[in-house]
Amino acid sequence: MKNNFKDISIKTIGEKNLIKHFYPFTREDYVPNKQYSFNEIIGLLIAYINSEQLKVFDFQLFKEKCINSFSAYIDDEEETINLLENLYFKEEKINLDSLLIKQIFLPSTKSKKVFEIFKDMINTKKINVDFESNSNFLEQIITNQFKKEFKSDNLKTSNTSYLPFLEKFFRKDLEFLNTNKHYFSKNLESFLELYLFIYCSQLALNLQPVENALSVPSSQELYFILNYETASNERKKVSEFGYKKLYDKAKYIFPYMSLLSIFSKVLKNDNLKLYELEDIFNNDDIELMRNFHIKFREAKKLPSNESLLPETNIKEVLTNIFNSTFEQFLEYNFQGKKNIVERKGPLNKVHKAFETQIAAPFLVNRKRAGKVLVMDQDRLILLTNIAIGEKKKVRFQELLTEFNNRGIYFDIKSQVELINVFEKVGNIERKSDSGDAVYVKTTI
Incomplete structure (x- = not known):
């Protein structure tokens, strides 16, 4: 060619x-308010990994199907049904603590462009992520009905x-994060926000x-x-x-x-x-x-x-x-x-x-030092957990290497502060006074 x-x-x-x-951003995106939604991106991610595509979604019809299914399990029908309708379908929203429901968000063009970053890192490789969450039987009815709203989509062109050095860590970290359903659901948005920054910063460098x-x-x-x-x-x-x-x-x-x-x-x-x-x-x-x-x-x-x-x-x-x-x-x-x-x-x-x-x-x-990159405790613990992964605990120096592999670096002074944070959290294990014998454990 x-x-x-x-x-x-x-x-x-x-x-x-x-x-x-x-790279997803253009000159129209210089404004301070975020031009994309992680809810929409998570919905796209779920659909892509599960090879699904949402059919034309009719909220009212979906609600009626769920309520009809509730009726088979409820004696005091009218009062209880009204209560459940208000609980799960108030303000024409599906009020369910489930990542699967995020697929209902209609993604903007910018959210689709940002999602392409994650899609490319997954590529066509099989990735083992289960977006189900623990739920009671009524919530499971809603979830099962919601699954019927999808059709298969096996076109995984990407x-x-x-x-390439980053994509292997992204897939590995996403799969590990998924080993704890509650932690996964709570931290998925922060995980994607972190990897979006890592990707774009490492692209620039x-x-x-x-x-x-x-x-x-x-x-x-x-x-x-x-x-x-x-x-x-x-x-x-x-x-x-x-x-x-x-x-x-x-x-x-x-x-x-x-x-x-x-x-x-x-x-x-x-x-x-x-x-x-x-x-x-x-x-x-x-x-x-x-x-x-x-x-x-x-x-x-x-x-x-x-x-x-x-x-x-x-x-x-x-x-x-x-x-x-x-x-x-x-x-x-x-x-x-x-x-x-x-x-x-x-x-x-x-x-x-x-x-x-x-x-x-x-x-x-x-101020005098200008703008600097910072890591707060919540994001640090998330990064630490995915860096440790299935090993459960690693030497502190090995943990720093895992951070570096993902494009995150700390100088000597910050390394001392990292150990102080880990000691407060309670995930430090000391074998001796030697720095090499300091182990950091996962908090999951």
Whole structure:
């Protein structure tokens, strides 16, 4: 398919920039209120894993079917039925503590886009998650009736995740979380919120510098502190590899992912990743890619190509293309002249959306130290439990490695505070005074 680049036209490349896959937010999402719903996303997740699709749902008819089924078990019918109707169907809602009921939410376009992140991490692999919950016999009647409202949907076409190192942990952690029904139901939204942040932050860190974008993604350092800790510039890991660095890298997501959309369209591969380009193109394709670069700059109204690097191999040609895709979003191009098309404003909005839609739950402003990433106790215990998983307990240093594998890092000072939190919770076990002999147990 790379032969499609031979006679590529400016029209094919296009002046507009769009992201087709792997990142859900656009310039419309820079507003502070959340543009998606985890209730809707959970409903989509359940339907996808269970291979189900909700039929046209008639609430009144569904309620009547449930009440008719109640009648077979109730003697004092009218008064009790009225009580149950008010209990389970008040305000035209199904008032049931069951994740299955979340499938009734009609998902917005943005919720569907966010769900694609999780769908890609599950991919077409079989995942063992049971969304049933413990319930009394009346609630089971409602649940059984609700199940009849679905039809099978076995079309599990999906891209693979942009971050292969992360998808294996997501599936593993989701399955483990499901081993305790009550804990699963209570924490599923927090779990998805955490993984949405991890995915988007690791995506940003694996796109810039360009060497990262052209390499298979891996866990990149990103430092948190506990929410009650003080932050200062003396904490080098936090200041140099914390939110400031992440937010700076996040501005490259839209330019680079929009470039990926062009490559995907020309190569006719919706599952293409930027780090696969060096496997597709080699040094024999240097002139092919140079020609594409010229046409790309024309399409984006950039001045004629003046290489930012000497081009002696395909990696340097690709690097120049990456630099050009970011250059179009600057107020002034790399030649010091004002860009013809103003794209700085739209990029700033997409950049702001990263903070408002993804990072906000993990951020605090510590004045002189600026905005820092924080972990509160509830989220820390959830992260700890899924990191320990079926092992029941692990050495503290092993736990930190599991955190790092998932893109969560703590400096030495925070590590001391982690042990203090675990001791208060009561899930620390000491074999000796040695730090290596400190074990952390699951709280599930």
